[in-house]
Amino acid sequence: KKLAVFVSGGGSNFRKIHEGCSDGSVNGDVVLLVTNKKDCGGAEYARSNGIPVLVFPKAKREPFDGLSPSELVDVLRKYGVDFVLLAGYLKLIPVELVQAFPKRILNIHPALLPAFGGKGLYGIRVHKAVLESGARYSGPTIHFVDEEYDTGRILAQSAVRVIANDTPEELAKKVLHEEHKLYVEVVAAICEERIKWREDGVPLIQSKE
């Protein structure tokens, strides 16, 4: 399957997915990297690995270099993209894109949705909110993307224990470590078409065999 990854930052999840494609654990190819920050770590990694980089900074409104949301969709189609993976992409995805790729856009969020999500809750703020709440577990959520922040159908989660002396930074590090494992597993599953949609609209991952 052909994958487009969207990043705004360091791109460690993107890197793990790309490595999974290279070592055969994911039956896919990253054909395009889209970013709103042209010099972020993820974009640098893409350039040094020969992956085309498209800069699309204000996804919803402003065209960049003449590129509108529907032209972004055209570019993704030109590359034959099967799935769009948001990996630390901090802008809302244009509605044209959501509609053009139904059930084909995933996002990773660093907490257990539906708690601790939504506009403004990203980065270290998420982990602060988790610690302030007194929750005993956190962990990544991978969900399908709809037209809002963090509200699409949940596909996969994994749990990380919150311990007494965790700082937001320590919790972020533990969750990020789980993100890397979970995202690669989930991308492997979508590339192998192992997602089953239950009648009520809940997506489930089928195990291999």
Ligand code: GRF
């Ligand atoms: C991750 O914690 C992800 O859940 C969040 O942003 C971070 C991105 O990290 N949305 P990286 O750019 O993949 O290193």
